[in-house]
Amino acid sequence: MRKIILNLATTLDGFIEGANGELDWCILEEDMHFDKFLESVDTIFYGRVSYDLWGNYQSDAAASDMEKRFSSLIQSMKKIVFSSQSRADEKATFISTDVVAEVERIRNQPGKDIWLYGGAKLITTFIENGLVDEYMISVHPTVLGAGKPLFENAARFDLQLTDTKVFKSGVVQLIYAPKTR
Amino acid sequence: MRKIILNLATTLDGFIEGANGELDWCILEEDMHFDKFLESVDTIFYGRVSYDLWGNYQSDAAASDMEKRFSSLIQSMKKIVFSSQSRADEKATFISTDVVAEVERIRNQPGKDIWLYGGAKLITTFIENGLVDEYMISVHPTVLGAGKPLFENAARFDLQLTDTKVFKSGVVQLIYAPKTR
Numbered sequence: 001m002r003k004i005i006l007n008l009a010t011t012l013d014g015f016i017e018g019a020n021g022e023l024d025w026c027i028l029e030e031d032m033h034f035d036k037f038l039e040s041v042d043t044i045f046y047g048r049v050s051y052d053l054w055g056n057y058q059s060d061a062a063a064s065d066m067e068k069r070f071s072s073l074i075q076s077m078k079k080i081v082f083s084s085q086s087r088a089d090e091k092a093t094f095i096s097t098d099v100v101a102e103v104e105r106i107r108n109q110p111g112k113d114i115w116l117y118g119g120a121k122l123i124t125t126f127i128e129n130g131l132v133d134e135y136m137i138s139v140h141p142t143v144l145g146a147g148k149p150l151f152e153n154a155a156r157f158d159l160q161l162t163d164t165k166v167f168k169s170g171v172v173q174l175i176y177a178p179k180t181r
Numbered sequence: 182m183r184k185i186i187l188n189l190a191t192t193l194d195g196f197i198e199g200a201n202g203e204l205d206w207c208i209l210e211e212d213m214h215f216d217k218f219l220e221s222v223d224t225i226f227y228g229r230v231s232y233d234l235w236g237n238y239q240s241d242a243a244a245s246d247m248e249k250r251f252s253s254l255i256q257s258m259k260k261i262v263f264s265s266q267s268r269a270d271e272k273a274t275f276i277s278t279d280v281v282a283e284v285e286r287i288r289n290q291p292g293k294d295i296w297l298y299g300g301a302k303l304i305t306t307f308i309e310n311g312l313v314d315e316y317m318i319s320v321h322p323t324v325l326g327a328g329k330p331l332f333e334n335a336a337r338f339d340l341q342l343t344d345t346k347v348f349k350s351g352v353v354q355l356i357y358a359p360k361t362r
Contacts, residue, residue, distance in 0.1 A: 012318065012340065012355070013332045014195030025339075137193065139320070141342050141357060145335035151194045154326035158206075159193065161322050161351030170342035174193070174353055176322060 003113040003133040004045070004103070006123060007037060008150070009171075011140050015147030016120065025142040027169045030066060037136075038073040042112040045103075046092075047122035048083035054117070055079055056091060077115075080106065082122055100129050107131075120152045127154055134177060135159060141170035184294040184314040185226070185284070187304060188218060189331070190352075192321050196328030197301065206323040208350045211247060218317075219254040223293040226284075227273075228303035229264035235298070236260055237272060258296075261287065263303055281310050288312075301333045308335055315358060316340060322351035 009026045010016055017023055028034060046055055059071035079092035086096045095102045103126075107114065116126055126132050137150075159176035166172050190207045191197055198204055209215060227236055240252035260273035267277045276283050284307075288295065297307055307313050318331075340357035347353050 012195070012357075013330060013335075014193070018337075139355065141340040141360075142337070143332045143335055143340070144337050145332055149194060151324045151326055154194075154324055156199075156323070156325050159322040159324070159351070161347070161353065164345065164347050164353055166342070166345050170340070170357075172342065172345055172353070172355055174320065176193075176351075179322075 002107050002109070002111055004107060004116050004126070004131055005041065005113055005134045005136060006116045006118075006126070006132050007136040007138075008118060009138045009140055010150050011142045011144045011147070013143050013145065014149055014151070015144050016118065016150050018144050018147040022144070022147070025140055025144070027140060027167075027171055028067070028070075029167060029169050029171075031167050032138075032171070032173075035066075035069055035073065037115075038070060040113055041077065041115040043078040043080060043106070043114045044074070045114060045116045045122070045126075046079060046081045047119040048081055048085075050117055050119045050122070051079065051081040051083075051092060055081070082125075099125065100131070103129075103131050120148060120150060123150070124152065124154050127151075127157065130178065132178065134162075134175065136173060136175050138171050138173045183224075183288045183290070183292055185288060185297050185307070185312055186222065186294055186315045186317060187297045187307070187313050188317040189299060190319045190321055191331050192323045192325045192328070194324050194326065194328075195330055195332070196325050197299065197331045199325050199328040203325070203328070206321055206325070208321060208348075208352055209247070209251075210348060210350050210352075212348050213319075213352070213354075216247075216250060216254065218296075219251060221294055222258065222296040224259040224261060224287070224295045225255070226295060226297045226303070226307075227260060227262045228300040229262055229266075231298055231300045231303070232260065232262040232264075232273060236262070263306075280306065281312070284310075284312050301329060301331060304331070305333065305335050308332075308338065311359065313359065315343075315356065317354060317356050319352050319354045
């Protein structure tokens with residue numbers, strides 16, 4: 001079965017973006033080998049807002065080669081958008097009903113792993129339904145003081161640490177599996 | 182000069198306690214060598230509420246030898262309580278005015294390092310006045326979803342990662358210095 005991987009960046013105080021949407025604290029460096037992660041997945045799960053913001057993002061001419069490569073890899077992926085309203089979109093498949101059954105169907109199809117991108121509401125739905133197989137949380141060395149929390153309104157749960165990676169920039173990636181009881 | 186060290190435990194979502202004061206997620210294990218930290222400090226800085234809750238905590242007869250040792254070490258320390266109201270307390274010194282000047286005076290006295298214990302409001306005051314020399318944040322493998330945040334209402338700031346320690350329990354200690362610009 002394909003793994004569903006929540007992979008995202010947070011600040012040290014647990015925010016995925018600032019109160020005004022700030023993401024300028026987010027560091028992307030060669031030694032993170034983000035392309036290796038992107039090569040391990042072939043499908044991205046988005047909430048509707050995240051998809052509209054980032055689903056068709058393209059690096060511009062001024063971007064680094066690394067960013068252009070990431071952009072190109074992301075564009076090549078299959079995109080699934082979970083939304084209360086269905087939509088015809090040639091670049092993505094919209095799912096608006098039977099979310100859990102649809103996710104189970106997709107994860108049982110052959111393919112690479114799946115990147116659960118967010119936002120927070122979609123992540124909470126996935127956590128509550130036991131649909132996250134791996135958590136890759138890149139903790140950045142910044143405190144925002146306020147913003148949008150990663151696990152907003154989640155019911156309490158425990159995780160099992162499986163790995164950590166420390167990057168030159170001071171980012172620490174914490175990798176967890178769901179806790180088996 | 183003695184270092185002022187903020188050393189505390191947070192959940193993965195950045196809370197120092199749950200919405201109802203829950204601390205039962207907090208893990209204390211032999212391999213954390215918390216006694217080594219306690220032996221490196223001889224003074225604890227508390228906010229008034231934290232002091233009233235924990236300042237004179239004593240392990241009970243049922244506690245483990247490790248807990249009894251921690252309790253005994255903590256009892257032996259000099260305690261400074263920052264509070265808007267002064268109070269006569271034979272076990273602690275209360276400071277209610279000129280906080281920054283008083284802290285500077287104390288940190289320039291001879292002695293071991295100083296443990297900045299909390300709560301959140303006191304921590305914010307220290308951060309805003311550049312009085313924290315080291316941040317030791319033990320990230321626990323639990324998501325609470327709600328609670329009291331460590332860095333509530335702090336103005337944005339960056340840190341410099343200096344070390345990380347991974348414990349058997351899945352706790353990851355992130356150690357930071359203030360970022361020099």
